[in-house]
Amino acid sequence: MQLKIYNSLAGEKEIFKPILEGNVGMYVCGPTVYSNVHLGNVRTFLSFDFIYRSLTHLGYKVRYVRNITDAGHLTDDGDVNNDRFVKQTRLEKLEPMEIVQKYTVDFHKVLDMFNLLPPNIEPTATGHILEQIELTQKLIETGFAYESNGSVYFDVLEYNARGLNYGELSKRNIEELFANTRDLDGQGEKKNPQDFALWKKASPAHIMRWNSPWGEGFPGWHLECTAMSTKYLGETFDIHGGGMDLKFPHHECEIAQGKACNGASPVNYWMHANMLTMNSQRMSKSTGNYILPMQLVSGENDFFEKPFHPAIVRFCFLQAHYRSVLDISNDAMLASEKGFSRLMEALKILNSITPNDEKRSGFSLEDWKTKAYDALTDDFNSPVLIAHLFEAVKFIFALKDEKETISAKDLEDLRSTLNAFVFDVLGLQNIEENNNEKLDQTLQVLIELRNQARRSKNFDLSDQIRDKLLAEGIELKDGREGTTYSIS
Numbered sequence: 001m002q003l004k005i006y007n008s009l010a011g012e013k014e015i016f017k018p019i020l021e022g023n024v025g026m027y028v029c030g031p032t033v034y035s036n037v038h039l040g041n042v043r044t045f046l047s048f049d050f051i052y053r054s055l056t057h058l059g060y061k062v063r064y065v066r067n068i069t070d071a072g073h074l075t076d077d078g079d080v081n082n083d084r085f086v087k088q089t090r091l092e093k094l095e096p097m098e099i100v101q102k103y104t105v106d107f108h109k110v111l112d113m114f115n116l117l118p119p120n121i122e123p124t125a126t127g128h129i130l131e132q133i134e135l136t137q138k139l140i141e142t143g144f145a146y147e148s149n150g151s152v153y154f155d156v157l158e159y160n161a162r163g164l165n166y167g168e169l170s171k172r173n174i175e176e177l178f179a180n181t182r183d184l185d186g187q188g189e190k191k192n193p194q195d196f197a198l199w200k201k202a203s204p205a206h207i208m209r210w211n212s213p214w215g216e217g218f219p220g221w222h223l224e225c226t227a228m229s230t231k232y233l234g235e236t237f238d239i240h241g242g243g244m245d246l247k248f249p250h251h252e253c254e255i256a257q258g259k260a261c262n263g264a265s266p267v268n269y270w271m272h273a274n275m276l277t278m279n280s281q282r283m284s285k286s287t288g289n290y291i292l293p294m295q296l297v298s299g300e301n302d303f304f305e306k307p308f309h310p311a312i313v314r315f316c317f318l319q320a321h322y323r324s325v326l327d328i329s330n331d332a333m334l335a336s337e338k339g340f341s342r343l344m345e346a347l348k349i350l351n352s353i354t355p356n357d358e359k360r361s362g363f364s365l366e367d368w369k370t371k372a373y374d375a376l377t378d379d380f381n382s383p384v385l386i387a388h389l390f391e392a393v394k395f396i397f398a399l400k401d402e403k404e405t406i407s408a409k410d411l412e413d414l415r416s417t418l419n420a421f422v423f424d425v426l427g428l429q430n431i432e433e434n435n436n437e438k439l440d441q442t443l444q445v446l447i448e449l450r451n452q453a454r455r456s457k458n459f460d461l462s463d464q465i466r467d468k469l470l471a472e473g474i475e476l477k478d479g480r481e482g483t484t485y486s487i488s
């Protein structure tokens with residue numbers, strides 16, 4: 001089985017060859033933790049969660065690094081006073097690290113809700129200031145960067161003069177870039193408007209600041225990712241991911257920094273996930289066309305007619321390939337809910353099927369598995385994989401209606417393969433099973449409270465618990481082994 005990955009740098013699908021056989025180093029740009037993540041952000045992280053799960057399922061040992069940007073991500077106009085953290089700190093009257101903590105906790109909670117696996121390393125920008133200062137020093141020493149008024153900039157023209165190609169990822173031409181850029185960021189400090197900041201001098205308004213050889217300041221956003229990715233994955237590593245919108249300038253700058261520092265391209269496969277739109281408009285906080293994940297799950301929003309379970313949202317997201325735009329709408333969510341229920345029902349039926357060796361099948365398990373793995377290894381094609389899963393679903397319903405048969409060996413194989421695809425690779429959760437588990441936990445708490453009431457001879461309370469549960473159709477039975485329950 002050969003894994004093919006669409007490499008944004010090459011502009012085509014390539015056969016994946018890891019640097020170290022059987023191992024993958026993968027870095028994904030994490031969130032800027034100055035406000036709640038919206039559903040669009042979730043889509044990008046979920047796409048890479050699926051890729052991480054797929055790589056693991058295919059047998060690779062993956063070191064997955066996803067950072068937290070907790071300093072130094074300026075707004076597009078480059079004005080230090082518009083630094084996202086500084087602005088939010090003023091707005092919420094909180095310390096910068098309180099903002100960071102509040103939204104990091106929110107980020108983890110949201111991703112957990114959608115069943116995303118945690119990365120193996122989650123480094124923060126503020127925890128790697130020294131590494132960033134060292135990289136900046138190295139770039140000055142090698143002539144790729146210069147200091148200007150307490151800030152340090154990467155010299156893009158010098159980079160190109162040495163035969164390197166700024167613009168290779170985003171396929172931009174440096175002359176065009178120069179013609180189309182206004183110098184808003186450097187305010188006269190830069191040699192050229194395309195030069196980008198490695199280190200920024202802190203203005204009096206700036207509260208997140210560190211000492212450096214160039215005075216007090218803070219690191220540039222692009223440099224953070226170079227410092228953290230190369231520290232944990234090496235000067236050249238296998239996969240770097242992020243949202244499509246990060247290709248330029250963020251990832252372009254990472255390539256330039258990596259090549260200038262180490263003389264080698266930092267990444268072998270660049271992967272970019274496409275955007276989430278809602279009602280055909282890009283989801284973004286700045287336009288107001290956004291929804292917070294909790295609002296979709298709780299139903300408290302103006303866009304959707306009902307609440308949707310996170311597993312259904314996840315299923316909806318995976319029905320589009322990670323490189324395609326996905327439009328979320330009420331109809332799309334309702335359709336996903338229907339598909340999800342049918343898939344879960346098929347899995348339930350599969351557990352009660354009795355094998356039968358009589359040959360009748362128009363369904364070849366081997367062919368089906370090959371097609372499913374072909375989809376997975378064809379640049380992680382989740383919609384095609386899901387379409388194949390539904391072929392199996394159709395077969396399972398035919399088994400139930402006794403129109404098809406399956407041998408014991410194939411039944412075992414189908415069960416384990418389908419479960420692996422649904423739960424391990426797609427990362428879906430069985431809502432019904434989860435609910436049952438929760439109900440059981442709740443009833444155990446009530447049984448314990450009733451026992452405590454009886455021990456303290458509060459029979460009024462213990463009888464009330466028993467009678468009220470009975471009125472809800474839950475009967476408690478006291479036996480030698482303790483109290484059990486049955487639900488009618």
Ligand code: AMP
Nearest residue numbers: 031032040041043044242243275276283
């Ligand atoms: P940020 O916290 O703004 O740095 O964004 C975190 C990630 O979310 C980045 O990888 C962005 O590319 C991604 N992102 C932002 N908006 C969207 C969207 N509408 N759809 C998908 N991904 C998005």
Ligand code: ZN
Nearest residue numbers: 029030225250
């Ligand atoms: Zn990054």
